[in-house]
Amino acid sequence: MSDYILKVNNIQKSFxxxxxxxxxxxxxxxxxxxxxxxxxxxxxxxxIKVISGFHAADDGSFEIDGTTYKKITPANAIAAGIQVIxxxxxxxxxxxxxxxxxxxxxxxxxxxxxxxxxxxxTAQEAADRIGYKIDFDELVGNVSVADKQLIAxxxxxxxxxxxxxxxxxxxxxxxxxxxALFDIIKKLQAQGIAILFVSHKLDEVFEISxxxxxxxxxxxxxxxxxxxxxxxxxxxxxxxxxxxxxxxNPSANNEKNVLEVENLSLKNGFxxxxxxxxxxxxxxxxxxxxxxxxxxxQSLFGYMPYDSGIVRINGKEVTIKSVQDxxxxxxxxxxxDRLTEGLFLTQSIEKNISVxxxxxxxxxxxxxxxxxxxxxxxKWIEQLAVVTKDAEQTVQTLSGGNQxxxxxxxxxxxxLDILILNGPTAGVDIGAKYDIHDLIRKLAAKGVSVIIISDxxxxxxDTCHRILIMRSGKITDTVFxxxxxxxxxxxxxxxx
Numbered sequence: 019m020s021d022y023i024l025k026v027n028n029i030q031k032s033f034x035x036x037x038x039x040x041x042x043x044x045x046x047x048x049x050x051x052x053x054x055x056x057x058x059x060x061x062x063x064x065x066i067k068v069i070s071g072f073h074a075a076d077d078g079s080f081e082i083d084g085t086t087y088k089k090i091t092p093a094n095a096i097a098a099g100i101q102v103i104x105x106x107x108x109x110x111x112x113x114x115x116x117x118x119x120x121x122x123x124x125x126x127x128x129x130x131x132x133x134x135x136x137x138x139x140t141a142q143e144a145a146d147r148i149g150y151k152i153d154f155d156e157l158v159g160n161v162s163v164a165d166k167q168l169i170a171x172x173x174x175x176x177x178x179x180x181x182x183x184x185x186x187x188x189x190x191x192x193x194x195x196x197x198a199l200f201d202i203i204k205k206l207q208a209q210g211i212a213i214l215f216v217s218h219k220l221d222e223v224f225e226i227s228x229x230x231x232x233x234x235x236x237x238x239x240x241x242x243x244x245x246x247x248x249x250x251x252x253x254x255x256x257x258x259x260x261x262x263x264x265x266x267n268p269s270a271n272n273e274k275n276v277l278e279v280e281n282l283s284l285k286n287g288f289x290x291x292x293x294x295x296x297x298x299x300x301x302x303x304x305x306x307x308x309x310x311x312x313x314x315x316q317s318l319f320g321y322m323p324y325d326s327g328i329v330r331i332n333g334k335e336v337t338i339k340s341v342q343d344x345x346x347x348x349x350x351x352x353x354x355d356r357l358t359e360g361l362f363l364t365q366s367i368e369k370n371i372s373v374x375x376x377x378x379x380x381x382x383x384x385x386x387x388x389x390x391x392x393x394x395x396x397k398w399i400e401q402l403a404v405v406t407k408d409a410e411q412t413v414q415t416l417s418g419g420n421q422x423x424x425x426x427x428x429x430x431x432x433x434l435d436i437l438i439l440n441g442p443t444a445g446v447d448i449g450a451k452y453d454i455h456d457l458i459r460k461l462a463a464k465g466v467s468v469i470i471i472s473d474x475x476x477x478x479x480d481t482c483h484r485i486l487i488m489r490s491g492k493i494t495d496t497v498f499x500x501x502x503x504x505x506x507x508x509x510x511x512x513x514x
Contacts, residue, residue, distance in 0.1 A: 023099075024045065024083075026069060026080050029077070031068055031075055040235075050213075053226070053227035055218055061236040099177070107170040115161070118158050119176075144176050184213065193475065194306060203226060215227055224247070256448050274332070276332060278294045279318075280327060284325050288488070295469065302484070320344040331436075362413065367395065371395045402430075422454060439458070476504065482499055484498050
């Protein structure tokens with residue numbers, strides 16, 4: 019009997035003229051936690067879809083639990099015990115938790131009548147496998163991202179899963195939720211289930227996986243034991259680049275305050291918030307989900323107008339009750355969800371970058387100066403190293419890191435005093451993360467004041483001068499990053 023639940027050999031896959039997989043091989047042992055890593059566009063998602071039978075491989079072979087397949091279909095994969103949990107979890111938001119968990123298995127019974135009693139038993143058995151407790155009658159559209167993920171995991175276990183593939187499972191989770199997910203993964207491993215954990219986050223790879231495989235440009239780079247890997251090797255394998263640790267610019271302690279906030283409050287959001295922001299300072303705000311951090315910065319940008327309090331910009335009291343007010347006072351905001359809040363996905367890169375300055379490009383004849391717009395957009399594409407064939411390419415075709423660079427370029431093209439970044443590198447790969455952090459430091463060095471909202475502790479430790487910790491709508495602690503460490507910051511963030 020084979021020690022491997024899955025072996026894929028020399029997989030080739032092309033889409034039109036694009037060669038997505040160029041002879042990729044991967045093997046996963048029974049009951050192991052294996053990390054599949056690589057930058058966006060390296061072929062990870064394509065490989066997953068080939069393994070699941072969603073895409074047919076052009077060439078190559080598969081071995082699942084000792085059985086060899088030349089071609090694999092979704093039915094083959096499921097029957098062999100392979101389950102894939104994609105980033106959207108493939109749940110039905112308009113159905114209850116019970117229905118999401120049990121409806122497929124109930125339909126397989128081919129009975130003319132649905133048995134709610136049988137469905138409840140099925141759902142309970144699935145949830146019990148991972149010790150998951152939830153109200154089965156709740157609509158899935160009302161539950162948290164973490165709960166949606168646990169629903170997807172529980173459902174996968176109904177089909178005698180031997181290998182569960184998790185595609186970027188921590189993208190939308192807080193640090194606490196990631197810890198809970200890892201506990202679940204360990205429980206699954208204890209039941210003999212193998213996990214293919216797809217990620218590009220160094221800390222997660224080291225924490226959860228035993229073996230790893232890294233892809234780059236549709237090819238294998240290296241496979242091995244995670245214990246033999248370190249940060250420097252991992253980054254170089256992933257990107258083909260070597261990154262030197264970058265020191266933060268010294269904090270502008272003697273500069274005047276660009277932003278002062280006094281006793282700012284928003285019902286059901288935050289209360290009595292006071293802090294200041296200096297010119298050229300990078301200020302971090304962190305806290306668990308529900309701490310009020312996002313509501314606070316959305317108020318400062320006029321998206322959720324505050325109920326009371328005082329805001330001063332460059333010493334002058336101002337009123338920010340709308341996004342237009344914020345933009346008028348030279349405040350920019352990059353939202354947490356760039357796809358639904360930050361970008362016009364079906365529009366070109368050019369239109370996404372130039373949209374805030376269209377009035378400046380109007381000629382005396384009342385027409386847009388296309389050549390001037392093109393020159394300006396090309397400048398930012400070059401400066402931010404946006405990987406694209408041209409400025410007419412639609413934003414939805416770009417990788418997550420390049421999409422984030424387009425949002426940043428939009429604001430960098432304007433004359434800003436303050437830039438607020440909510441989760442600036444969520445869902446982007448290592449190379450793009452390094453580039454975005456470098457852009458943030460350069461902005462601060464030019465005198466732009468930056469606020470970063472993140473629960474990525476290494477990120478705010480590496481980029482920020484000072485960090486505010488929020489809990490239950492209040493600032494509970496303020497620390498300077500040169501006077502603290504990650505362990506202390508995590509304790510301040512998570513302790514009750």
